[in-house]
Amino acid sequence: MEWAGEGVILGCRRHGENDVIVEAMTRERGRHLGLVRGGRSRRHQASLQPGNKVGLVWRARLDGHLGNYAVEPVRLRAAELMESAIGIYAIQALAALLRLLPERDPHPALYDALEVVLDHLENAEIAGALAVRFELQVLNELGFGLDLSQCAATGRREDLVFVSPKSGRAVSRDAGAPYADRMLPLPAFLLATGAEPRQADGQAIGEAFRMTGFFLHRYVWEPRGIQPSDAREGLIQAVLRASG
Template sequence: MQWNDEGYLLSKNNYSENSVIIEVFTLNHGKCSGIVYGGTSRKIKNYLQLGNKIYVNLKTKNENKLGYFKIEIIDPISPFFFDDNKKINCLFSSLNLLKIVLPELQSYNSIYILFSNFLNELKFSNNWIVHYIFWEMNLLKKIGFDMNLPSNYVEASYNKKKIITVNIDNENINVPSFIVDKKFYNIDTKSIYYALTFIGKFLKKNVLIPNNLNYPISRIKLENYFR
């Protein structure tokens, strides 16, 4: 079996002295893994920065065996954020979530496009963290965990924090109003933190704990930046 595709590098691990195993989220083939010969060489190693967009050519004898990738760089994304700890942790958090929640070799074109759009906001938008929050919510919705916040609305408290109470799984929970109103601008730091922790708890309860998965360290670091 052989195919070509584009995708984002989710993870990499040493395989041998000269090779690495990479995991890529591709446009047409979903999440897949393969071996890159020469992956430890200086040239290819520079391509294999987490989050980079790469062109991949996969060859494998069958779908049940690990194949071999040939790669080319399309867009070196991660170097944009090397000097920004918040953004690089945000990038790593998004990559870890995709790695955790997506099954192998199932196409998710809409999630791929959603992620591509988010990366553009991460690069160029001043309110990138708000876009990240809505990206997480949309990702959860697309894999079957829609919070239905507007329909679960209970009451609002229009104080300085603008807190709204929603009912999820028969539990009343206070959340910042901007994630219900889908507001992108003039969001204070505390509201960002409350939104991140709320979504984090939802993710842990509905996805991570039932599947015995660990909470991504990069996601914890991201929350702490806004504490």
């Protein structure tokens, strides 16, 4: 068995004296592990850092085996990520979210989103907004997507300012006003469309992370008996500090 493609390094763990098991997110094969022989050598260490984009060739006798990776650098982002708290926490937080998905289950939209987030971490407002959108995409891929397209009560598409904690659907200002104390705020930047990354201020980012955290806790973390990664809180705080 053999395949070739590109992937983003999520992490590595030591295997024996000289080898490492590499965890990479690929577009066509999802989160995929493989053994890199001699991976602890100086030749490989620079390439096998989290956040780096690499070319991968995977080989195994049978499809279900761990298999071996041959790795070549494509874009070495790790040094840039290590320059800021946002970068350090972001790659850890994003990797933790991707580990919620089954191994080798393809999620091309998440792979593309991962690349976009990693390419925009130098701007706190954009990085925070993209990280929240990534969490929304993870919820969607797990089957718990939120419907922010129209008001759950009236069907209106204008003046959407709340999210119902019960249904995960948007609610307009007028329809939600009597229940405002029970609603989750819906930051306006999450309603924006278009290919260009949208930035948001610190308050909106904080509200958005609280919203996604609420649904991740309800549908994912609590049912699985797990806690959110410490890196997620570190990323939120780093973004809020940088956003002023």
